[in-house]
Amino acid sequence: xxxxxxxxxxxxxxxxxxxxxxxxxxxASGYLLWSxxxxxxxxxxxxxxxxxxxxxxxxxxVLTVVAALLWANWLKRQPADNSANESxxxxxxxxxxxxxxxxxxxxxxxxxxxxxxxxxxxxxLDNLDIxxxxxxxxxxxNTLKIKSA
Numbered sequence: 001x002x003x004x005x006x007x008x009x010x011x012x013x014x015x016x017x018x019x020x021x022x023x024x025x026x027x028a029s030g031y032l033l034w035s036x037x038x039x040x041x042x043x044x045x046x047x048x049x050x051x052x053x054x055x056x057x058x059x060x061x062v063l064t065v066v067a068a069l070l071w072a073n074w075l076k077r078q079p080a081d082n083s084a085n086e087s088x089x090x091x092x093x094x095x096x097x098x099x100x101x102x103x104x105x106x107x108x109x110x111x112x113x114x115x116x117x118x119x120x121x122x123x124x125l126d127n128l129d130i131x132x133x134x135x136x137x138x139x140x141x142n143t144l145k146i147k148s149a
Contacts (some may be wrong), residue, residue, distance in 0.1 A: 009046050009053070009056060010043045010044070010046040010047035011043070012043070013039050013040070013042045013043030013046055013056070013060070014039075014040060014043035014044075015043075016036075016039040016043075017036045017037065017038075017039035017040030017041075017042075017043055018036070018040070019036075020032045020033075020035050020036030020039055021033070021036035021037075021040075023036075024036060034064055034067040034068045034071065035064050037063075037067050038060055038063035038064040038066075038067050039060060041063050041067075042056060042059050042060045042063060045059060092139035092142065092144060093139060095115055095120070095136045095139070095144060096136050096137065096138060096139065097135065097136060098115055098135070098136050099133055099134065099135050099136075099149055100113035100114055100115045100120075100133070100134055100135075100136070100146075101113060101114070101131055101132065101133055101134070102122075102128055102129070102130050102131060102132050102134060103119060103130070104130065105129065105130050106124065106127075106128055109123050109124055109125055110122070110123055110143075111124070111128070113134060113144070113146065115136075120143075120144050121142065121143045121144070122134070122136075122143065122144045122145070122146045123140070123143050123144070123145055123146070124145070124146045124147060124148075126147060126148050128148060132148060133148075133149040134146040134147065134148060134149055135147060135148075135149045
């Protein structure tokens, strides 16, 4: 087996690249991706230009670093979209802009509305009646601020 790998080192590098990429798919969070790509590239390089094992190792190390740096550079140039994360895990903020109907007669500005399958405590300074359509404009604690739609 070792004699066959010594006679065909490109098969070793291509196999190593495939194994690293397969291991990456199991959930290595990107750590094995660039090593797998570098190993596959070394396998292609060795197939085209025979190199000693020392230079194969150097080529693998250099290509791993280059691939990782190219990926980091590409990520820096991508615009960051943080708008989707502003209301993550903040259910009340996700309700801003939704419409609902008052379920109870307001007392001191407080009432309840149904949104989806839940009822929410709401606060509004406007004079509203049961069944009036309202829109959520904000949140304070677990109370939604509303206004007449």
